[in-house]
Amino acid sequence: MPLLSSDCQSVMTMGTGLQGQVVGRFHCQRCGWCCHNQLIRVFTVEIQAILAFLRRQPEEAFEDHISACLAYEGHLRPYEYLYHQRLAVVRGFFRPYEVECLEGDLLGVKTHVITLLPETRRCVFYNPLLSTCFIYPARPLTCRLFPFEVKDSRLVMISEDDPCPGIGQGAPVNFRRHQRLSRMCQHLVQQEEELFHAFVHEQGLRIQPHTPSLSFDARTLIDPFVERGLIPNVLHQGGLRLTRGQQ
Numbered sequence: 001m002p003l004l005s006s007d008c009q010s011v012m013t014m015g016t017g018l019q020g021q022v023v024g025r026f027h028c029q030r031c032g033w034c035c036h037n038q039l040i041r042v043f044t045v046e047i048q049a050i051l052a053f054l055r056r057q058p059e060e061a062f063e064d065h066i067s068a069c070l071a072y073e074g075h076l077r078p079y080e081y082l083y084h085q086r087l088a089v090v091r092g093f094f095r096p097y098e099v100e101c102l103e104g105d106l107l108g109v110k111t112h113v114i115t116l117l118p119e120t121r122r123c124v125f126y127n128p129l130l131s132t133c134f135i136y137p138a139r140p141l142t143c144r145l146f147p148f149e150v151k152d153s154r155l156v157m158i159s160e161d162d163p164c165p166g167i168g169q170g171a172p173v174n175f176r177r178h179q180r181l182s183r184m185c186q187h188l189v190q191q192e193e194e195l196f197h198a199f200v201h202e203q204g205l206r207i208q209p210h211t212p213s214l215s216f217d218a219r220t221l222i223d224p225f226v227e228r229g230l231i232p233n234v235l236h237q238g239g240l241r242l243t244r245g246q247q
């Protein structure tokens, strides 16, 4: 059952004080819409958990997932090249999203998101044949909260206009569960903010007041989470440099 948040910012700006809110009814219809075209934030601990989950999966599980995706996309057999290309994307499933402009020509990564396949804008973990999530037990909090988000310290539906057909269906949501997930998100947001700023401070860098239009390819990108060994560097391919000073 795919569930996720549609807006990275909503998770990053959430607050507390959610008691007593009425948050509506929801029952997932398993349409898969929310696993497409979304920004799915992943915190470092979630990245670690997903990596551990992936390590436990047998090779056949990857074969089944990728074969289904390639077949759905019109490839009648899992071509060797496409398979290994997709396998690399699945194993290296996260990428920088939010970056802060630092001194000079440096950028610092603050937020990661799950990779969307460029052709279909579909989450790399979504199986369109079975409407399932490859990492369901380890899916991010963002996915677990959807279609709810926290705005101005209130837990609300993502949007009344959201095309999610599960909104308004079924029984009232388990508010306590969502409240707990919201608080976990808020805690992780604070933790990652602190880690980022501590790293910048330790490195003797300064955050620039204005953020210009950014191009990952054109600049040197520092990933504090990679540099501290919290997550591996999965973007060494494709021209991205994630460590300051590397050429």
Ligand code: SF4
Pocket (backbone or CB within 6 Å): 001, 002, 003, 004, 027, 028, 029, 030, 031, 032, 033, 034, 035, 146, 147, 163, 164, 165, 166, 167
């Ligand atoms: S019903 Fe809503 S939550 Fe369920 S898969 Fe569809 S869009 Fe996602």
Ligand code: SF4
Pocket (backbone or CB within 6 Å): 001, 002, 003, 004, 034, 035, 036, 040, 114, 123, 124, 125, 126, 127, 132, 133, 134, 135, 136, 139, 140, 143
């Ligand atoms: S991680 Fe799973 S639930 Fe979340 S968007 Fe991807 S396929 Fe959907």
